[in-house]
Amino acid sequence: MIEPALTIELLNMFGGRLPADLGFTLSNDVDIPSDHPLAAEVSAASGLQSASLPYSRRQDDMWVSMAPSADQLRRLIEDLRCWIFPSLGWEAAPSIISSNPTGSRMGELLLLHSPAGYFRWHSRLADRAHVFARLAKMRSVIAQAPVRTTQFRPTVESLRRQFTLGIATGDRAAALQAIGEIDQRQLDTASNVLSMRIRLFAAVGDNQAIVDHPQLDDLLSVRIPQRVADSVLIAHHAVLTADLEVQGEVDAAVRAYEPFHGRLSGLGTFPSHGADTAIIRMFAYDAASLGDSSKLHALDKLFPSDAIVATLASKLPLTSSSQLTPSSPNKLATIVDAAPLEMAVNDTEDFATEPQPSLQWTDIPSLIATGAGERLATFLQNAAMTPDVCDPGNGDFVIELFTDSEVLPGSEKGAQVDNVLTTVIDAYVCEDRFPRRERLTLYQAVLEVWLSSRAFSNDPIDGQLMLTIADALLRLDGRLEQFVASAVTRWWETRPVRARLAWLGEALEMLTDQSTAQTYLALWYVGARLVNVDREELSLADRGLWSRLGFRLGLDEETIAETLGTNSGVVAVTDDPLRSGKFRKIAIVTLHERAAREAAAEIESRTNAHVVIVTDHAAGDGTASASTADVILFVWGATKHAVYRAFDKVRDRLEYVQGTGSASIVRALERRARVSE
Structure with a gap:
C-alpha cells in the first residue's frame, strides 16, 4: 500500500x-x-x-x-x-x-x-x-446508483458446451456452474444431471465423492452412460480395494467388494485390450463373488500379466460348464452412453449389444444439408457412446461444416454445427487418453474451426481450450510449432485487448517451452506495453511471468524492466497473498517440468516453503512425498489419472490448477492463500 x-x-x-x-x-x-x-x-x-x-x-x-x-x-x-x-x-x-x-x-x-x-x-x-x-x-x-446486473439465461446447449470445455480444460468451477444452472432450471433429467456430476468427480479424481454420493444407487438403477459406469467402477476400486492390492491382501479385497456387489455387478461390457486396470479387476472381483470361474479364467487369458486376476483365477478352478470367451458380452444388459452430455435415450431401443452405426462422421455435412435432424441426433448419441467405433478420421468433415456458406450463426443449421463440434470435443478431447497420436490431424482440424468460430470471444475458457489443443499438438509433433504459433497470433490479433493478457502470457510460455526462437519477441513487446499501462491490475504471478518470458527471449534485465515499467520507481507496493501464507511444504503435480520449476522458483522466493515437484506417470515415491504437503497444486490438464488416484485421502489439500503454465500454478496458490486468510 x-x-x-x-x-x-x-x-x-x-x-x-x-x-x-x-x-x-x-x-x-x-x-x-x-x-x-x-x-x-x-x-x-x-x-x-x-x-x-x-x-x-x-x-x-x-x-x-x-x-x-x-x-x-x-x-x-x-x-x-x-x-x-x-x-x-x-x-x-x-x-x-x-x-x-x-x-x-x-x-x-x-x-x-x-x-x-x-x-x-x-x-x-x-x-x-x-x-x-x-x-x-x-x-x-x-x-x-444500483449495481448493474445482467439477466442472461444461457441455453441448455451453451451450458452443455461450458460443461464440456470445463472438463477439457480443467476448469472445475466452470463445469460446476454449468451443472448447477442446468439443475436449478431443470433443463435436463435428474439422472442426466447426476451423471454429469459423476463425470466431473471422476475428472478431478474425487473417488470418495462418487462412492459416498447419496443418490448413486438411484442412478445405477436406470440406464447410464458407459463412461459414467466406468467412473463408478474406477472410484470403487480406488476406495475399496486399491490399498489392499498393494499389500497383497487379495482375499480381503474380495471381502471389501462383496457388500457393494449388488450396486456394481453388471456395470459395463466385458473388458477388452486397453481397458483400465481398475475396471479389469472390478470384473474379476465380481466373478469371484459370484463364483463364476469361466469369467475369471477368460479375464486371466485376456490379461495374463495382471497378478490380481491370476491370483483370483487360481483360487477358483475352471469348471466344465460353458466358458465365457473374452469377446462375449457381460451377463447383464450393456449400459450405454447417451448423448454427448447425457441427453435422454429412447428406452425402447435394444442396447444388449454394442451399437454399430451405419453412418460415419463424414456423413454429417450431408445430414445437416438435407435437414435430417433425427438421424443426426441418433448418430451423435452413438458417437458419444462409442467414439472409437465412429472413427472421426482426419477431421475434414469439421472443416467442411464450418466453411459451408449456408451455415449461418444463429440459424438451425448453425446450432446443429455447434452441437457437432461440442460432441467432437466431448468425445475426443475430454477422453482419458487425450492426446492420442492417431488423432493428431483431428486436433488440428478442431483448432482451426475453434479459431474461426470463437476467436472473438473473451471468455477465458474458450482461450484455454485453444491452448489445451495447441499444447497437445506440440507435445505430439514438435514440427507443428509454426502452425501453433500462427494460431496463437491469429487468436491474439483478432482481439488484442487487455482481458487477454493472461492468456497471451500463457501462450508465449507454451511456445517458448518448445523453442528458443526469438520470433515471439514482437508478441512479447505488444503484451509488455499493455502491462506497463496498468501493471497494478495484474497479479504478481502474471507480472513475474512477463519478466521470465523476457529473459527467455534473450532480453537483458534493464530492457525488461523499462518495457514493463518496473524501473520507474513509482510502482505501488502490492500486498502479496503468499507472504502471509503459512505454508511449509508445497507440492506441484504436473508433467510440464519446466513450468513447474519456474513456478517453484517464484513460490520459494515469495514464501518460506519447500516446494517439491512430481512429474510421475503413476503413484510412487513422488506422490507419497507430495501427499504430506500443506497444499498440492494439481495441474489436472497435464497429469495422468493414475497419479491423481494417489491423492484420494488428501482431497482437502488439493488445489486444482486451471491451465498448465507457471503463472497458472502460482495463481492457484495465490487463490488458496486468500481463501485461507
Whole structure:
C-alpha cells in the first residue's frame, strides 16, 4: 500500500496552490473540514480512490483526475464527460499523462497514486463554484446508483458446451456452474444431471465423492452412460480395494467388494485390450463373488500379466460348464452412453449389444444439408457412446461444416454445427487418453474451426481450450510449432485487448517451452506495453511471468524492466497473498517440468516453503512425498489419472490448477492463500 505520508504530501501540494479561502493543509491528525467544497474529492483521494483536484492558475483552474487503475480512470473520464464537459470544462492537450520526464515531485506522486496515468482538464475561474457543485452531485448520484446486473439465461446447449470445455480444460468451477444452472432450471433429467456430476468427480479424481454420493444407487438403477459406469467402477476400486492390492491382501479385497456387489455387478461390457486396470479387476472381483470361474479364467487369458486376476483365477478352478470367451458380452444388459452430455435415450431401443452405426462422421455435412435432424441426433448419441467405433478420421468433415456458406450463426443449421463440434470435443478431447497420436490431424482440424468460430470471444475458457489443443499438438509433433504459433497470433490479433493478457502470457510460455526462437519477441513487446499501462491490475504471478518470458527471449534485465515499467520507481507496493501464507511444504503435480520449476522458483522466493515437484506417470515415491504437503497444486490438464488416484485421502489439500503454465500454478496458490486468510 502507498504510505499515508505520501498521500498527505500530494494533497497538500494541491491545497497550497488554491486561493486562500479554499486552501488547506493536512496532517496525520488534521483533516479537511466537512463543509469544504472539495471535501468529498479530498476524502476519496485520501482513501486511494478516484478523485479530481484543482490548482489555480491566473487564467483558469487546472484539474487533475487520478485513479488507482486504468479501468477506474476510464470510468472517471466517462463520468466527467457526462457531467462536466463541455459546458463547464474542457480537456487539456495532451489530456492523459503517463510519464514524468521532468522528474518533478508532484508528477512522481501523481503516478504513484494513478499508475496508469492521470487526466488533465480545465475550467473557467468564473465557473469554479458550479464545477464544485457539479462534482459533488456527480459523486452523490453515482454512489446511490444500483449495481448493474445482467439477466442472461444461457441455453441448455451453451451450458452443455461450458460443461464440456470445463472438463477439457480443467476448469472445475466452470463445469460446476454449468451443472448447477442446468439443475436449478431443470433443463435436463435428474439422472442426466447426476451423471454429469459423476463425470466431473471422476475428472478431478474425487473417488470418495462418487462412492459416498447419496443418490448413486438411484442412478445405477436406470440406464447410464458407459463412461459414467466406468467412473463408478474406477472410484470403487480406488476406495475399496486399491490399498489392499498393494499389500497383497487379495482375499480381503474380495471381502471389501462383496457388500457393494449388488450396486456394481453388471456395470459395463466385458473388458477388452486397453481397458483400465481398475475396471479389469472390478470384473474379476465380481466373478469371484459370484463364483463364476469361466469369467475369471477368460479375464486371466485376456490379461495374463495382471497378478490380481491370476491370483483370483487360481483360487477358483475352471469348471466344465460353458466358458465365457473374452469377446462375449457381460451377463447383464450393456449400459450405454447417451448423448454427448447425457441427453435422454429412447428406452425402447435394444442396447444388449454394442451399437454399430451405419453412418460415419463424414456423413454429417450431408445430414445437416438435407435437414435430417433425427438421424443426426441418433448418430451423435452413438458417437458419444462409442467414439472409437465412429472413427472421426482426419477431421475434414469439421472443416467442411464450418466453411459451408449456408451455415449461418444463429440459424438451425448453425446450432446443429455447434452441437457437432461440442460432441467432437466431448468425445475426443475430454477422453482419458487425450492426446492420442492417431488423432493428431483431428486436433488440428478442431483448432482451426475453434479459431474461426470463437476467436472473438473473451471468455477465458474458450482461450484455454485453444491452448489445451495447441499444447497437445506440440507435445505430439514438435514440427507443428509454426502452425501453433500462427494460431496463437491469429487468436491474439483478432482481439488484442487487455482481458487477454493472461492468456497471451500463457501462450508465449507454451511456445517458448518448445523453442528458443526469438520470433515471439514482437508478441512479447505488444503484451509488455499493455502491462506497463496498468501493471497494478495484474497479479504478481502474471507480472513475474512477463519478466521470465523476457529473459527467455534473450532480453537483458534493464530492457525488461523499462518495457514493463518496473524501473520507474513509482510502482505501488502490492500486498502479496503468499507472504502471509503459512505454508511449509508445497507440492506441484504436473508433467510440464519446466513450468513447474519456474513456478517453484517464484513460490520459494515469495514464501518460506519447500516446494517439491512430481512429474510421475503413476503413484510412487513422488506422490507419497507430495501427499504430506500443506497444499498440492494439481495441474489436472497435464497429469495422468493414475497419479491423481494417489491423492484420494488428501482431497482437502488439493488445489486444482486451471491451465498448465507457471503463472497458472502460482495463481492457484495465490487463490488458496486468500481463501485461507
